[in-house]
Amino acid sequence: MSIAIAYSRASQGIHAPLVTVETHLSPGLPKINIVGLPEEEVKESRERVRSAIINAGLNFPSCRITINLAPADLPKEGGRFDLPIALSILAASQQIPSEILHEYEFAGELALSGELRAIKGVLPFALETSKAGRHLFIPESNILEATLIEKLKVYPASDLLRICVHLTGNDPIACSVVRPANLETLNEDRVDFKDVAGQKHAKRALEVAAAGGHSVLMAGPPGTGKTMMAMRLPTILPQLDEDDALEVAAIKSLSLNGFDASEWRERPFRSPHHTASAVALVGGGRTPRPGEISLAHNGVLFLDELPEYDRKVLEVLREPIESGRVMISRANHQTEFPAAFQLIAAMNPCPCGYLSDPKRSCQCTVEQINRYRNKLSGPLMDRIDMHIEVPSLKSTELSQQTEVPESSEVIRERVVLARARQLKRAKQINAKLGTRQIKQFCHIEQTERDFLQAAIEKLGLSARAYHRVLKVARTICDLEGKENIEKNHLFEALSYRRLDRNVSHS
Ligand SMILES: Nc1ncnc2c1ncn2[C@@H]1O[C@H](COP(=O)(O)OP(=O)(O)OP(=O)(O)O)[C@@H](O)[C@H]1O
Ligand SMILES: [Mg+2]
Ligand SMILES: [Zn+2]
Incomplete structure (x- = not known):
């Protein structure tokens, strides 16, 4: 029996309350059960996570998998939790270290291939991550928004496997902490x-x-x-x-x-x-x-x-x-x-x-x-x-x-x-x-x-x-x-x- 936890955030107005994604593996017939996500989101997420793990060349554990997204009563959009769900499964099955997951928060929708797709509302998410003192993993295409938050360590991720390699300490991804310098001067042709x-x-x-x-x-x-x-x-x-x-x-x-x-x-x-x-x-x-x-x-x-x-x-x-x-x-x-x-x-x-x-x-x-x-x-x-x-x-x-x-x-x-x-x-x-x-x-x-x-x-x-x-x-x-x-x-x-x-x- 083993348990792993990954952190993510929901979207509520312009706030992003913490969501704990907890995975529990237990002996029994292979089955995934996701608690705390709306019914219609669960099915899709389950399929994406399974395919992404397999297509990344990792093992999808063949046992009873229970995943709990807490708190249960928080409204949640499915896609963004794919990444933390996948990582907590991989940690619970000892394919990646589980301690290190706690230093980060994760968001991203997985394609069946394991690639990461952009999500909505990265900025409110990143603000709260920064306040919580953790680092953030998000899809590459969302990176600009997150770098608006000074001092936050943001890691752009292209796909699931790449993140796993980073988390095992083999080939770290460079984090973006620097806000693009030209940001203030981008808009030059203003009306007057x-x-x-x-x-x-x-x-x-x-x-x-x-x-x-x-x-x-x-x-x-x-x-x-x-x-x-x-x-x-x-x-x-x-x-x-x-x-x-x-x-x-x-x-x-x-x-x-x-x-x-x-x-x-x-x-x-x-x-x-x-x-x-x-x-x-x-x-x-x-x-x-x-x-x-x-x-x-x-x-x-x-x-x-x-x-x-x-x-x-x-x-x-x-x-x-x-x-x-x-x-x-x-x-x-x-x-x-x-x-x-x-x-x-x-x-x-x-x-x-x-x-x-x-x-x-x-x-x-x-x-x-x-x-x-x-x-x-x-x-x-x-x-x-x-x-x-x-x-x-x-x-x-x-x-x-x-x-x-x-x-x-x-x-x-x-x-x-x-x-x-x-x-x-x-x-x-x-x-x-x-x-x-x-x-x-x-x-x-x-x-x-x-x-x-x-x-x-x-x-x-x-x-x-x-x-x-x-x-x-x-x-x-x-x-x-x-x-x-x-x-x-x-x-x-x-x-x-x-x-x-x-x-x-x-
Ligand atoms: N005071 C002004 N100085 C320079 N150009 C003007 C001025 N007033 C109108 N124009 C020209 O006329 C065009 C139409 O103006 P605008 O669309 O602002 O009018 P409006 O008062 O909103 O009209 P409407 O009631 O039809 O919406 C502008 O794009 C501009 O080229
Ligand atoms: Mg007018
Ligand atoms: Zn008239």
């Missing part, structure tokens, strides 16, 4: 705000939005640069720090397309189409995968043509907008993914698009316009901090630019300073301030309070809108480097609430 002509007002508003992390709705006629500017928002946001970048990469690593090294430390920009399903947006699936809102974590979620989205789909965004995370419920467990995104939405002012356009006249009736806007629910609109008008440019503005627009880098410097002030004051960016913090950090004097109160009444704004105005004013004040919110800050913040008002044809 200097490509955007005119639109000074909209650019200023986006600078404010970037500085305070505020959500934005842009409204304007077709072809005025709304999409163009939204795509450039990440270029004026502060660069991600190491921890945030790892979190972003970890989420990407769990997604269908996997992590792309050229995006390392870039703020994500996601723009799901308006036909996207609720699952595509918030995440889901049998093994829950992150949705667009999680892929936009620490970055920008751009919803173009906002009124075209299914209202039910938009409603599911309300919760994550407030909480910064999303829970996906399955029959027997819940998975949580982070989803702290900055929402940027765009729309035309009316169905034909030309309501505010001085050059073309709008063909819509007031009813049509109101119906179009009513597709956006009040509660969602209330949760958007800033409304920005993006008017059509005069034809000369595009053709005869007199001054070169500011580059993203220059704008970003101001944003970084304004954010530093916020973090120093409240350990939070302004968009995230709660009601009590608003009282504490967005204090205004009596005269300003009277002014704001009168303006709110005149514009018919809601109580929620009142708080949003204060937070945006705080950010405008921070961009200016002032301590106290002044009337002109409030005035500008109020100018970003135009869509709260009712439509009238003028």
Whole structure:
């Protein structure tokens, strides 16, 4: 009778809890029994492991084999456990030393030939391996993700036999500890705000939005640069720090397309189409995968043509907008993914698009316009901090630019300073301030309070809108480097609430 243990990890949200793969050989008729994997996965895994061991030229023990993947109640995807299962069988049958297995963690799906195939979610796995102080064996094709974790010893493996040779100490595989040096400079052809002509007002508003992390709705006629500017928002946001970048990469690593090294430390920009399903947006699936809102974590979620989205789909965004995370419920467990995104939405002012356009006249009736806007629910609109008008440019503005627009880098410097002030004051960016913090950090004097109160009444704004105005004013004040919110800050913040008002044809 003999027992061997190999370590691996399951995938749960962006966490990777430890799984112990324990193999027990006992006399009896040849039979493999796997406990702790879903039924449908067991059969496939059993076949792959058996063929891989035989095709590697090793012995598949001919006795009773019991394999236990603990804890049993953890949801597990089959493929990644092939490698630790195979190794624990080989150790239990004394074909490789069993003590040394404990220094490592293993993941990889085996082909029948014994070759290793890539798995999803290597980065969250590798993070936890590193915390546990072990080394990691993963398929060669996953290696780049794992090398993002500094100090972790990662061993790229091509096939089962090669790993066995390494573990017996005969011909060690070289470990990759070095993060590729060119990683930071991979993405060179970035978009830039200097490509955007005119639109000074909209650019200023986006600078404010970037500085305070505020959500934005842009409204304007077709072809005025709304999409163009939204795509450039990440270029004026502060660069991600190491921890945030790892979190972003970890989420990407769990997604269908996997992590792309050229995006390392870039703020994500996601723009799901308006036909996207609720699952595509918030995440889901049998093994829950992150949705667009999680892929936009620490970055920008751009919803173009906002009124075209299914209202039910938009409603599911309300919760994550407030909480910064999303829970996906399955029959027997819940998975949580982070989803702290900055929402940027765009729309035309009316169905034909030309309501505010001085050059073309709008063909819509007031009813049509109101119906179009009513597709956006009040509660969602209330949760958007800033409304920005993006008017059509005069034809000369595009053709005869007199001054070169500011580059993203220059704008970003101001944003970084304004954010530093916020973090120093409240350990939070302004968009995230709660009601009590608003009282504490967005204090205004009596005269300003009277002014704001009168303006709110005149514009018919809601109580929620009142708080949003204060937070945006705080950010405008921070961009200016002032301590106290002044009337002109409030005035500008109020100018970003135009869509709260009712439509009238003028
Ligand atoms: N301010 C601008 N500066 C430079 N180019 C611009 C500007 N506005 C529009 N363009 C040009 O027009 C194209 C269309 O702009 P964009 O797609 O951003 O418009 P939009 O406002 O999103 O329109 P729609 O409402 O139809 O979605 C851009 O790709 C760009 O080439
Ligand atoms: Mg557009
Ligand atoms: Zn119209």
